[in-house]
Amino acid sequence: MSPLTPGELDLLVPTHRLDMHGEPCPYPAVATLEALPQLAPGDVLEVISDCAQSVNTIPHDARNHGYEYLGMRQDGPTLRYYIRVPAQPRP
Amino acid sequence: MHAPSFREKYLVRFWSPTPAVAVAGVLSAYYFGVTGTFWAVTGEFTRWGGHLMQLAGAHPERWGYFRAIGLQGLPWDRVDGWVVLGMFAGALAAALWANNVKLRAPRHGVRWVQGFLGGFVAGFGARLAMGCNLAAFFTGIPQFSLHAWMFTVATAAGSWAGVRVALHPVFRAPVRVEKVTAAAQVRAPAAGRRFWLGALLFAAFAGVALVVATRQLKLGLAGLFGLAFGLLIERAQICFTAAFRDLWITGRTLMAKAILAGMAASAVGTFSYVLLGVAPKIFWAGPNALVGGFLFGLGIVVAGGCETGWMYRAVEGQVHFWVVGVGNIAGATVLAWLWDRVAPALALAYPKVNLLQALGPVGGLAITYAGLLTSFLLLVWWERRFLTRAGGERARSTSPAAATGVLG
Numbered sequence: 344m345s346p347l348t349p350g351e352l353d354l355l356v357p358t359h360r361l362d363m364h365g366e367p368c369p370y371p372a373v374a375t376l377e378a379l380p381q382l383a384p385g386d387v388l389e390v391i392s393d394c395a396q397s398v399n400t401i402p403h404d405a406r407n408h409g410y411e412y413l414g415m416r417q418d419g420p421t422l423r424y425y426i427r428v429p430a431q432p433r434p
Numbered sequence: 435m436h437a438p439s440f441r442e443k444y445l446v447r448f449w450s451p452t453p454a455v456a457v458a459g460v461l462s463a464y465y466f467g468v469t470g471t472f473w474a475v476t477g478e479f480t481r482w483g484g485h486l487m488q489l490a491g492a493h494p495e496r497w498g499y500f501r502a503i504g505l506q507g508l509p510w511d512r513v514d515g516w517v518v519l520g521m522f523a524g525a526l527a528a529a530l531w532a533n534n535v536k537l538r539a540p541r542h543g544v545r546w547v548q549g550f551l552g553g554f555v556a557g558f559g560a561r562l563a564m565g566c567n568l569a570a571f572f573t574g575i576p577q578f579s580l581h582a583w584m585f586t587v588a589t590a591a592g593s594w595a596g597v598r599v600a601l602h603p604v605f606r607a608p609v610r611v612e613k614v615t616a617a618a619q620v621r622a623p624a625a626g627r628r629f630w631l632g633a634l635l636f637a638a639f640a641g642v643a644l645v646v647a648t649r650q651l652k653l654g655l656a657g658l659f660g661l662a663f664g665l666l667i668e669r670a671q672i673c674f675t676a677a678f679r680d681l682w683i684t685g686r687t688l689m690a691k692a693i694l695a696g697m698a699a700s701a702v703g704t705f706s707y708v709l710l711g712v713a714p715k716i717f718w719a720g721p722n723a724l725v726g727g728f729l730f731g732l733g734i735v736v737a738g739g740c741e742t743g744w745m746y747r748a749v750e751g752q753v754h755f756w757v758v759g760v761g762n763i764a765g766a767t768v769l770a771w772l773w774d775r776v777a778p779a780l781a782l783a784y785p786k787v788n789l790l791q792a793l794g795p796v797g798g799l800a801i802t803y804a805g806l807l808t809s810f811l812l813l814v815w816w817e818r819r820f821l822t823r824a825g826g827e828r829a830r831s832t833s834p835a836a837a838t839g840v841l842g
Contacts, residue, residue, distance in 0.1 A: 360614045365541030366607065367738040367747075367754050368676060369600065369683055374609045376684060380828065381611055388611070391618055393538050395750060396671045396743075398448045404684045407821055409828065417446065419622030420536040420750070 345414030347425075352414045355425055357389035358382070364393055364421075372400035375426070379410055382428045387413070390424040397422060441629070445531040445669075452692040454670030458663060459696030462572045463703025465659045469513050469652045472573030472715050473663065475521070475741050476560045476766055477503050478514040483767030499561075499773035513656045516643070518745075520660020521667070523639040525746035528668035530632025533625035537751045542607055548600075549754050552737025553744065553761025554768075559592070559729025560741065561769040562780070564717040568742060571674070571693060575805070576701035577714040578798045580787035583805060584719060585727035592731020593678035599736050601683070636661070668746040675734040675743055685820030687813045694813070698806050705799055708790060720784030722777070737761070 347355065361378045363371040371392040382388060390401060398415065405412040405426045413425040438447075462473040484494040484505050495505045509515030529535045540546065563585050565574065574582025599605070639661055647654025666672065677689035708714050717723070734740040737758045739747055744762065747755035790798035 355617065357614055357617055360612045360618060361609065362612075362618075365538055367540070367545065367752065368673070369679060369738070370607070372680070372684060373601065374607075377609045378611045389614065389617060391620075393536065394752070395448070395534055396673050396676065396747075399451055399671050399673065399688060400676065400680065400684070400686065403686050403688050404680075407684070407686060407817075408824055416620075417448075418620040419533040419625065420538070421620045421622065423618060423620065 347414040357387045360389045362391045368396045371397045372404050384428050384430045386428050388426045392422050393420050449670040451670045454666045455692040455696035456699045458666050459700035463700045467707040468655050474568050478518045479763045480766040483763045499770035516653050516656040517660035520657040521664035524661040524664020525668040526749040527632040527636035528665045529750045530628045535751050540754045545754050549757035550761040552733045553758035554765035556730050556733025557762035557765030558769045559726040561766045563723045563726025576704040578789040579716040580719040581717045581723040584723040588724045588727025589731035592728035593735050594682050596732040596735025597682045673743050674740045679735045687817045694810050716786040716788045718781040718784045719787045720781045722781040
């Protein structure tokens with residue numbers, strides 16, 4: 344599911360953050376797809392959500408819409424997703 | 435790197451939704467065989483509303499709706515009551531195992547209003563159509579009741595309308611992206627005691643249900659099925675709302691395909707029980723299924739979760755969904771109160787169409803699977819069309835100016 348191992352994710356340094364604490368679905372997924380086009384190629388977005396259902400939305404949407412989904416860190420109720428904007432936008 | 439423990443691998447990490455929904459589909463067919471009724475929750479919630487009315491001195495047991503669905507006894511005297519209690523216990527145990535219980539109040543005040551109104555409209559619509567997503571998808575279509583297909587099409591339309599409401603600026607918070615130089619610090623609450631509390635709850639509920647089963651087989655087994663359903667919906671975060679809603683918002687079909695897989699797994703199982711003589715639950719194929727389905731689709735999207743969705747999110751501590759639950763029960767109760775006035779025109783005058791009778795067993799089975807296959811092909815087509823269009827828009831907008839653009 345996660346392309347990066349937990350160890351690699353621990354070392355990953357994001358460039359941007361979207362904090363969606365307290366927001367129910369669909370807002371975390373919608374905001375993620377709105378935030379990503381604002382970033383430059385190579386940037387890594389960290390999305391924080393405590394809506395557990397986002398496990399079935401954010402990774403899939405990121406990939407479907409041409410971004411590199413790097414993985415998710417799960418600490419109790421807090422989920423952190425890492426998504427990279429590819430160097431060349433994919434079709 | 436260390437190998438993940440059993441707990442980490444199976445009880446903390448989320449489960450993949452597609453196999454989980456398929457298992458739920460198989461279980462719902464067995465549930466039908468064991469109890470003679472279908473996996474449903476809103477009917478029971480409506481009865482809870484009825485009990486509250488009784489406490490307030492009213493006589494809802496005289497209303498036609500409660501005469502139709504029954505208001506005898508208390509939740510633990512009923513199969514539907516045991517399955518609902520089991521689902522709450524199973525979902526709470528699963529959330530405790532994963533350390534996923536936390537009081538989460540909505541960040542924006544508007545969510546309270548949104549949750550109540552959405553829950554109310556969804557509860558009202560679900561009961562008007564004689565059952566929510568569970569009764570229609572997991573037990574209506576696999577039970578070969580025509581009304582369930584009408585409900586499904588109307589729910590899809592309603593969810594499209596719901597998206598227009600939910601994404602209206604009134605309900606949107608500004609998207610703020612911050613520049614950072616490190617990952618966010620997260621300190622998870624200690625998991626230890628919660629895990630054992632979850633294990634204790636699970637074992638205690640299972641034990642009680644087994645003892646009850648030795649005296650009243652159907653009640654106890656319904657509790658065990660409920661426990662399993664609760665576990666599945668929480669661990670895999672099964673969301674019928676997302677199945678419809680996200681087709682229109684992001685073009686994602688994951689959950690919709692999972693639910694089709696669940697229905698495909700369930701239908702042939704239900705069919706076999708019907709052949710053995712268990713009577714399927716068939717409802718009126720009238721405008722009530724269409725109007726109710728539309729309102730249900732609209733309501734669940736505005737609320738952010740359907741009847742099963744709010745159950746596990748409520749026990750995870752998502753306060754927003756407590757409000758959805760209250761709205762849901764209120765909406766269902768108001769429908770029960772209005773039923774005698776609206777039912778003759780919207781429901782009772784229409785036939786209860788059992789596809790297995792109308793088309794014969796082979797015809798009914800064939801048309802059901804043909805419908806599921808058509809739905810699957812439509813999903814594949816829709817996803818490709820949506821994502822191709824989104825890709826085209828992205829390519830146009832990814833100019834250097836946009837790439838260095840607006841950061842909060």
